[in-house]
Amino acid sequence: MQTVVAIYTGQGLAEPLKKVFQELLPDIRLISIIDDSLIGDVNRAGHIPDLVSRHLVQYYRHAEELGADVILNTCSSVGDVAEVARTVIGIPIVRIDDSMAARAVASYARIGVLATLPSTLEPTLRLIQSKADEAGAQVQLVSGLAEGAFDALIRGNPEEHDRLLLETAKRVAETADVLVLAQGSMARMEQALAEATSTPVLSSPRSGVEQVKALLTAALEAKKA
Structure with a gap:
């Protein structure tokens, strides 16, 4: 049985992502490592502190x-x-937003x-620009920070989060x-945002698991060859 270890910095995405795995990869062994202190440390610092990086690499090694x-x-x-740890x-190591970014620039x-x-x-903007550079594509990036939305969610007001x-x-x-x-936890809004804006919307959870599935399939085929 093949094994996938999913590493989380918060609680919100674990259950929705588990459902995607059950749909696309029902026969694998899925292990979740959740350390919800990490995203708080990143948010307070405004960047990735060295301690967070060290903890993540430890979790990769544990995986x-x-x-x-x-x-x-x-x-x-x-x-x-994750990029450096590779x-x-x-x-x-699959970045959950890797395939999403590649699809966007393509x-x-x-x-x-x-x-x-x-x-x-900021990391998502950098990732998309990197994918564009790799593909030789010219893209224009438009930043959309929904200020106050995260705080509303933390306060237990998801309606205000969604409105913002x-x-x-x-x-x-x-x-x-x-x-x-940019955040996998926002995927639940994908259809509503697409309908409200008449614009295609891309989210990362499903495409991230699809990338994992492709790697696992390729590994099985290589063993058979």
């Missing part, structure tokens, strides 16, 4: 010890750590990025061909 075939890094805010970890020129936290917005995100999406959609959701 190796658990027999993981693939590691899924589920938090876009710490995607840069050079020292002996198994593939199909659209004006890309709006929606986030509720600056610590997620929707307002931001409508504004960004005026100058964008596609909307990219």
